[in-house]
Amino acid sequence: xxxxxxxxxxxxxxxxxxxxxxxxxxxxxxxxxxxxxxxxxxxxxxxxxxxxxxxxxxxxxxxxxxxxxxxxxxxxxxxxxxxxxxxxxxxxxxxxxxxxxxxxxxxxxxxxxxxxxxxxxxxxxxxxxxxxxxxxxxxxxxxxxxxxxxxxxxxxxxxxxxxxxxxxxxxxxxxxxxxxxxxxxxxxxxxxxxxxxxxxxxxxxxxxxxxxxxxxxxxxxxxxxxxxxxxxxxxxxxxxxxxxxxxxxxxxxxxxxxxxxxxxxxxxxxxxxxxxxxxxxxxxxxxxxxxxxxxxxxxxxxxxxxxxxxxxxxxxxxxxxxxxxxxxxxxxxxxxxxxxxxxxxxxxxxxxxxxxxxxxxxxxxxxxxxxxxxxxxxxxxxxxxxxxxxxxxxxxxxxxxxxxxxxxxxxxxxxxxxxxxxxxxxxxxxxx
Amino acid sequence: xxxxxxxxxxxxxxxxxxxxxxxxxxxxxxxxxxxxxxxxxxxxxxxxxxxxxxxxxxxxxxxxxxxxxxxxxxxxxxxxxxxxxxxxxxxxxxxxxxxxxxxxxxxxxxxxxxxxxxxxxxxxxxxxxxxxxxxxxxxxxxxxxxxxxxxxxxxxxxxxxxxxxxxxxxxxxxxxxxxxxxxxxxxxxxxxxxxxxxxxxxxxxxxxxxxxxxxxxxxxxxxxxxxxxxxxxxxxxxxxxxxxxxxxxxxxxxxxxxxxxxxxxxxxxxxxxxxxxxxxxxxxxxxxxxxxxxxxxxxxxxxxxxxxxxxxxxxxxxxxxxxxxxxxxxxxxxxxxxxxxxxxxxxxxxxxxxxxxxxxxxxxxxxxxxxxxxxxxxxxxxxxxxxxxxxxxxxxx
Numbered sequence: 171x172x173x174x175x176x177x178x179x180x181x182x183x184x185x186x187x188x189x190x191x192x193x194x195x196x197x198x199x200x201x202x203x204x205x206x207x208x209x210x211x212x213x214x215x216x217x218x219x220x221x222x223x224x225x226x227x228x229x230x231x232x233x234x235x236x237x238x239x240x241x242x243x244x245x246x247x248x249x250x251x252x253x254x255x256x257x258x259x260x261x262x263x264x265x266x267x268x269x270x271x272x273x274x275x276x277x278x279x280x281x282x283x284x285x286x287x288x289x290x291x292x293x294x295x296x297x298x299x300x301x302x303x304x305x306x307x308x309x310x311x312x313x314x315x316x317x318x319x320x321x322x323x324x325x326x327x328x329x330x331x332x333x334x335x336x337x338x339x340x341x342x343x344x345x346x347x348x349x350x351x352x353x354x355x356x357x358x359x360x361x362x363x364x365x366x367x368x369x370x371x372x373x374x375x376x377x378x379x380x381x382x383x384x385x386x387x388x389x390x391x392x393x394x395x396x397x398x399x400x401x402x403x404x405x406x407x408x409x410x411x412x413x414x415x416x417x418x419x420x421x422x423x424x425x426x427x428x429x430x431x432x433x434x435x436x437x438x439x440x441x442x443x444x445x446x447x448x449x450x451x452x453x454x455x456x457x458x459x460x461x462x463x464x465x466x467x468x469x470x471x472x473x474x475x476x477x478x479x480x481x482x483x484x485x486x487x488x489x490x491x492x493x494x495x496x497x498x499x500x501x502x503x504x505x506x507x508x509x510x511x512x513x514x515x516x517x518x519x520x521x522x523x524x525x526x527x528x529x530x531x532x533x534x535x536x537x538x539x540x541x542x543x544x545x546x547x548x549x550x551x552x553x554x555x556x557x558x559x560x561x562x563x564x565x566x567x568x569x570x571x572x573x574x575x576x577x578x579x580x581x582x583x584x585x586x587x588x589x590x591x592x593x594x595x596x597x598x599x600x601x602x
Numbered sequence: 603x604x605x606x607x608x609x610x611x612x613x614x615x616x617x618x619x620x621x622x623x624x625x626x627x628x629x630x631x632x633x634x635x636x637x638x639x640x641x642x643x644x645x646x647x648x649x650x651x652x653x654x655x656x657x658x659x660x661x662x663x664x665x666x667x668x669x670x671x672x673x674x675x676x677x678x679x680x681x682x683x684x685x686x687x688x689x690x691x692x693x694x695x696x697x698x699x700x701x702x703x704x705x706x707x708x709x710x711x712x713x714x715x716x717x718x719x720x721x722x723x724x725x726x727x728x729x730x731x732x733x734x735x736x737x738x739x740x741x742x743x744x745x746x747x748x749x750x751x752x753x754x755x756x757x758x759x760x761x762x763x764x765x766x767x768x769x770x771x772x773x774x775x776x777x778x779x780x781x782x783x784x785x786x787x788x789x790x791x792x793x794x795x796x797x798x799x800x801x802x803x804x805x806x807x808x809x810x811x812x813x814x815x816x817x818x819x820x821x822x823x824x825x826x827x828x829x830x831x832x833x834x835x836x837x838x839x840x841x842x843x844x845x846x847x848x849x850x851x852x853x854x855x856x857x858x859x860x861x862x863x864x865x866x867x868x869x870x871x872x873x874x875x876x877x878x879x880x881x882x883x884x885x886x887x888x889x890x891x892x893x894x895x896x897x898x899x900x901x902x903x904x905x906x907x908x909x910x911x912x913x914x915x916x917x918x919x920x921x922x923x924x925x926x927x928x929x930x931x932x933x934x935x936x937x938x939x940x941x942x943x944x945x946x947x948x949x950x951x952x953x954x955x956x957x958x959x960x961x962x963x964x965x966x967x968x969x970x971x972x973x974x975x976x977x978x979x980x981x982x983x984x985x986x987x988x989x990x991x992x993x994x995x996x997x998x999x
Contacts, residue, residue, distance in 0.1 A: 207919065225677065226679045228678060259809035259810030262805060262806040262807075264809070281982065281984045314897075
């Protein structure tokens, strides 16, 4: 017998059915929405592309930390090893200090470019006396706990210097002495008002004759604001020692504050030397193989600026190109180097004089600063620019206007230029 | 720069549709399936850990968890594939010695901090749920992540930057204290400890600036003066917890070779954290700030202030993922986090977004298909973009 359903049962069944339908609809809606989330995510990923989501390789010539083109695989491996050492920040336990300026090579050179005023280095001396007994030739104002940072003694000659860019130094190294000396004119024999002379420097004993810029006797200096350093090895060893407080086989004794009021043995817990010869060599090779950034596109205005650059004789010191000689790294050898410098000393007048001799350079002389890399310099300085040895110039125009001495005539010629020519010249220089 | 351009283009375009879709698609009714991560730590100090033990016999339990990682990490477009690595390995054991006494131990190696930490060697006396005394080595109560970070519970492959770079998860210390959880509909949990605190490793061992995780020292103190660590957390409703924690103490040793070389120097760390559920999303956030008294000779290079924060959202898409596999679930997770390792500088910071699609075998295991994009800024504020795709799998064993 079929049981007859009463109206209450039908209502309950209908209610249950309605709830079931609602639940199914809700589940369907929720799953549809979730499917939509997944679909939208997939579409987003596909539309953006994997390369943007996974970073992209910067074009060649757009950074300061890229290797030279033409390096072989072994050299590229050395470059990687050196980059790691260059960026290595030392802890106190690893030997930082006891007195120092910064914690790594990379901490002074922004993106391997120039430094900023907050990490400027202070060099001092009394005449040609480096006053080692008073903490010379460089102030290390920072110190690990227990040590005492150095303070500037009274009555010394002071020179504040921004850390220079480190790219392209291998190419500078590869320019032969004879090429540099060809451009010398110490007595201004051609009477053009521009002299230019090499800074003859005796390298330290730890730089062997096999090393470029090494060996006995004076050699042509080419590194540093006054071309006071002849070799990358010396530059590397002294930067470790003076700037980071790291001892090496070449400089195994800690740099300490001779005027410290506290003397606590064992401040620096690391054994000396704190880096080995391999690390020093790695950093040196890394710097050697750093490529200069590529110059910008030569527009019509820049071509006009280039012509003005030549016409008002900026290029008398800022030589657009130098030729390298033989070098063990093939990529550095026998090529034109667009560094816009003769790497010689010039008298730049009282305004820029630090009145502190360095090697055979006097207090008014400075090495012609290379102009390469200016195109992207601001990108690594938070949009700012710090030019000249102490960063006092915040633009190329300011830097030109600070020139004096041998460059006074060129500065005056720049001032006399029509506005369009000045702008074209500045555009050209800032595109190098 | 390339990195900035990449970020501006890639991240907003990737995140906006994902976030909008996740929020619009969320439903209050769709909250039933969550991982244990969403469960508030009502009693985070229970020696039974809330995790999954492999074995249990006669009052003794044991187990562990591990994580493997396969990744293609990239920096400025240069690929650095890591085809297999261990992300995390952990082992733990606990013993119920009596009705009131418990003994527990735990050790972890974590890839993010690249360090092995004895997380727990702890003796607990439990008067009642609201009052327990404990001593030994135990995780400092510095936020929820440090108290509970079993690999299979994490919806993303890495802990947040605030956890790894500021708090130093896993951060365990030698000490003693009390803790407990109050009863009621809205319980409150607390912990107050005297611990060894951070050591001068945060300066001496850390390269390139102040790094608190390098000051973790869970075997002893280097200055004989304890630090105070405490946390209080409120649980206004199921699935929600708001916590506030802090630690303060001296970190340095003032003598070298018997000669006093420096005065006492303090480090203060404050952490706020929370988890809740909102429109079908499981949300978790953690923020921390640190103040470090730096010796005068290091000021300017070593940070005096640091901060970090993270916000994480996750949601179940399918539960179960397969009809006959009832414990399976498919979830998505997204996290944005940042840490500023020196507030005195424009740079020395890290910002990151991570996303992950996870297959769960609850509560034992998880497989994650992840992506991250991170901008690291050096002390000059130069950006270097890092990114990668990852596959990680974590399981209790």
